[in-house]
């Protein structure tokens with residue numbers, strides 16, 4: 001049994017989607033970041049980063065934080081959603097998601113959606129970075145159903161961030177490959193289930 005500490009955010013959803021895909025039994029422990037529940041002492045012992053998501057694997061006793069690390073751990077443990085022949089390409093794309101896609105699109109949410117007009121410099125910077133990210137993904141999906149041939153943890157890591165394209169002020173019609181890929185993944189029952197395991201129910205866009 002896996003304990004999943006999470007909230008209804010793109011990083012949190014990555015893990016509940018993968019756990020649903022793996023059909024592993026898991027328990028959701030809500031950590032409402034809007035109420036600072038991630039700052040409680042008990043949680044800092046699980047995630048010293050003081051961020052969601054985190055897991056505790058009760059089988060091994062391991063505590064794991066950072067969503068990319070959790071995705072790798074679970075995919076390796078259950079030998080699914082990671083193509084052995086493409087393990088290092090999986091690493092590269094996952095690192096790109098963790099170091100660029102998540103942080104930059106997160107900043108886009110802060111400036112373009114929650115605080116538009118507060119800083120023209122930041123608005124311009126993060127809009128440009130967001131468009132750049134979408135252009136890279138769009139190109140990677142040219143003639144490909146999934147980012148690495150087969151559906152993998154790379155799709156699972158990126159997809160919940162694309163679900164927030166409206167907050168990032170992205171004109172999604174300019175990215176037809178992304179739309180097709182997004183809809184393809186949105187149809188998966190595990191994705192639909194894993195999208196709403198905690199917090200207020202949200203509908204999946206574009207579906």
Ligand SMILES: N[C@@H](CCC(=O)N[C@@H](CS)C(=O)NCC(=O)O)C(=O)O
Pocket residue numbers: 009010011012033038050051052053065066067068098102
């Ligand atoms: N790199 C981390 C980022 C985690 C992260 O930023 N989590 C956000 C929610 S998506 C959070 O806990 N925010 C609360 C805070 O920063 O105080 C990961 O991918 O796990």
